[in-house]
Amino acid sequence: MQDCCRFDKDRKQTGKLPLVFWGNTTTKKGGNMKKHKMMFFRILMSFVVVLSFATSIQAGEVYKLALSLAITGPTSDAGNPYAKGVEDYFRFVNDTKLLGEDKIECTIRDDQYNNDVTKRNFEDFLGQGIVLYLNYSTGSTMGLKRDFEEEKIPVIPASFHAGNLIDSNYIFLPIASYSEQIIGLAEYVAKNHKGDKAKVALFIHPSAFGRGPVEDLTKAVKAGLNIEVVEVVEHGQDLDNTAMLKRLKSKGVQYVLCQTVQSPVATMLKDANSIGYAAKSFGEADKITFMGAHYTGGNDLIALAGVAAENFFWTTSYRLTSEKSAGADAQLALAKKYGRDDKAANSHNYTNGIMVAQVATEVIKRVKENGQKVTRSSLYDELNQMNGAKAFEADTTVGPVTYSKTDHAGVDVLQLYRVDGSVFRSVGVPFSSEYIKKIK
Amino acid sequence: MTYFFQLVLSGIVVGSIYALSALGFVLIYKSSRVLNIAHGQLIATGAFITYALTVWLGIPIYISFFISLLITFFLTMSVERIFLRRLIGEPIISVIMVTIGLMSILDGLIYLTPFGSENFSFPLFLPKEPISMAGVSMSWTQLVGVIITFALIGAFSWFFKKSTIGISMRAVSDDQLASMSIGISVPRVFGLAWATAGLSAAAAGGIIGNTTGLNFDTLHAFGITVFPVVILGGLDSILGAVVAGIIMGLIQQFAGGYLDGNWGLNGTGVVLPYIILLIILLFKPHGLFGIHEIERV
Numbered sequence: 001m002q003d004c005c006r007f008d009k010d011r012k013q014t015g016k017l018p019l020v021f022w023g024n025t026t027t028k029k030g031g032n033m034k035k036h037k038m039m040f041f042r043i044l045m046s047f048v049v050v051l052s053f054a055t056s057i058q059a060g061e062v063y064k065l066a067l068s069l070a071i072t073g074p075t076s077d078a079g080n081p082y083a084k085g086v087e088d089y090f091r092f093v094n095d096t097k098l099l100g101e102d103k104i105e106c107t108i109r110d111d112q113y114n115n116d117v118t119k120r121n122f123e124d125f126l127g128q129g130i131v132l133y134l135n136y137s138t139g140s141t142m143g144l145k146r147d148f149e150e151e152k153i154p155v156i157p158a159s160f161h162a163g164n165l166i167d168s169n170y171i172f173l174p175i176a177s178y179s180e181q182i183i184g185l186a187e188y189v190a191k192n193h194k195g196d197k198a199k200v201a202l203f204i205h206p207s208a209f210g211r212g213p214v215e216d217l218t219k220a221v222k223a224g225l226n227i228e229v230v231e232v233v234e235h236g237q238d239l240d241n242t243a244m245l246k247r248l249k250s251k252g253v254q255y256v257l258c259q260t261v262q263s264p265v266a267t268m269l270k271d272a273n274s275i276g277y278a279a280k281s282f283g284e285a286d287k288i289t290f291m292g293a294h295y296t297g298g299n300d301l302i303a304l305a306g307v308a309a310e311n312f313f314w315t316t317s318y319r320l321t322s323e324k325s326a327g328a329d330a331q332l333a334l335a336k337k338y339g340r341d342d343k344a345a346n347s348h349n350y351t352n353g354i355m356v357a358q359v360a361t362e363v364i365k366r367v368k369e370n371g372q373k374v375t376r377s378s379l380y381d382e383l384n385q386m387n388g389a390k391a392f393e394a395d396t397t398v399g400p401v402t403y404s405k406t407d408h409a410g411v412d413v414l415q416l417y418r419v420d421g422s423v424f425r426s427v428g429v430p431f432s433s434e435y436i437k438k439i440k
Numbered sequence: 441m442t443y444f445f446q447l448v449l450s451g452i453v454v455g456s457i458y459a460l461s462a463l464g465f466v467l468i469y470k471s472s473r474v475l476n477i478a479h480g481q482l483i484a485t486g487a488f489i490t491y492a493l494t495v496w497l498g499i500p501i502y503i504s505f506f507i508s509l510l511i512t513f514f515l516t517m518s519v520e521r522i523f524l525r526r527l528i529g530e531p532i533i534s535v536i537m538v539t540i541g542l543m544s545i546l547d548g549l550i551y552l553t554p555f556g557s558e559n560f561s562f563p564l565f566l567p568k569e570p571i572s573m574a575g576v577s578m579s580w581t582q583l584v585g586v587i588i589t590f591a592l593i594g595a596f597s598w599f600f601k602k603s604t605i606g607i608s609m610r611a612v613s614d615d616q617l618a619s620m621s622i623g624i625s626v627p628r629v630f631g632l633a634w635a636t637a638g639l640s641a642a643a644a645g646g647i648i649g650n651t652t653g654l655n656f657d658t659l660h661a662f663g664i665t666v667f668p669v670v671i672l673g674g675l676d677s678i679l680g681a682v683v684a685g686i687i688m689g690l691i692q693q694f695a696g697g698y699l700d701g702n703w704g705l706n707g708t709g710v711v712l713p714y715i716i717l718l719i720i721l722l723f724k725p726h727g728l729f730g731i732h733e734i735e736r737v
Contacts, residue, residue, distance in 0.1 A: 238709070273568075276572070
């Protein structure tokens, strides 16, 4: 109705000015021939206007979204398949008319993991009139938090840092935070460890991304989680972790929980294997069991560590293509449809990208179904109502996506996986962290 | 005591890889007084070429490693011929700026390949079980890496001391004009310096790639990681690179083994090499084995 009114207004304007102009021309010397030409031109123009109106009605609305991420540069091993996931799913939405005649136009730009470029991209996207923004890194999400608040734009980042949600209303994490993942792993250790209190070390990235879960795990331990955190190791660009592993072993560490990216974990696993410290099963006596959060695992870890990745335990909220599920089948079909290679098709970060695009599409669809106009505000409100009966069941995740005014972490359920025969296999059923609720 | 010896062994292993990585810097600086900022990219290139030959073309890794050395040798020689030769006689800073540009170009080219954003690892070609003796152990990959490193360092040392071309390169390093006056082709020497640096970078890349896996960020970061080694050893000394490499490796391992995790310390293995570097440079500004040039005016 609003569009219709806008057209009427436009038509009045376009009708008025040219009539005056053309009226003046007919009074000039030149006579009937020119008058006929003008008449023909007016008819032609009217036809064009009517045709363009009809086309615009048929084309529907275009909803502008944007994503800035590291397609090249540091962490592009995660960013590249993530971008492909987002791109393919939105292409699928448009090609299969999931939103009817409406389309999603998502601009994807490479920022090479450079926060300055991310900020520039974001400002440019705002100028394009985006209604929802997909961000990537922890650093840029933290850095742009205030901008998101000022612009009142809902944002779904690829960073699951719990700190993103502090003093923020507009950031929505796709899945459980890194803190929840690490505490979930620690809970698994506490429940399944045989013997006295389990001794745990944290192996983390030297950044906000890595440090995020440390404080929360300490709080969980204070709240009664039955493990002992012996040491927190911030890794560097280490060629050899023998000294660190020897030190941890001398302190009786039995489990190492990793919150970083795959490459340093792969080096550590290789070193642990070369000095015979890596456990061959969970909690093997006198050995160390290695476990990690979302960005430490996946096929990239196996690609880097090779056989040393065996028995690495990993948690995420995503389903993997190494196990049969409707989500995995749909993901592989999507990758095939858009000509992706096996590596991208089977990447958990491709799943990650698809999932955020699914959430964005779903929320747009719901706003449309409510008869509202798709705006930043309506999308934000709708995301906050994505819970209870309105929770979103994305096949790509092990649990439903739920958001509310007080909970901006999407999937609250985690699945534990273990490398077995160079493939990640599920261990048990999906679980959620108990202590994350206790420390909130 | 086993703990101590394990740290010593690991320190020597890491240090020798540092030494090999640092060698490329030294070779170029020794002949042309230029710091090649794109050295990390050359390390990565060497590793990727070895992988591509081994996995994609099915050539045994022993052969593909040597082919990659040759390819990188000629590749860097071409780079010198195309980009750097025309800068002979220009201020050193201009040449260094060109190496920064070269770094960006190589980055861009690698990002166009799967190696830019995907991870790989070399197929297992050595026994999986570690070599252990009296409670001290190391992997076969590390042992082979150390052997290759010392073989190459020995070969380069001989080359610079005994071969005619090596002596020519040292002469050019001392005085370009005087070298030209006795018939040494300075451009040819520069080309050779770059080529041998490329060769050593490829060797380092192959060894690091086998140790850590093939991740572009990790590999090219080594160009920066070994910088303290180069400075500490003295920019123009092969022996310096070896000694400094092993010193740095040992410092990192001992810091990691004895300091980190105690008294609230963390990450000392990363910081301590720089602190020691600063202290040594206070007393020996040209590094441990760097040539102290005295200019009389």
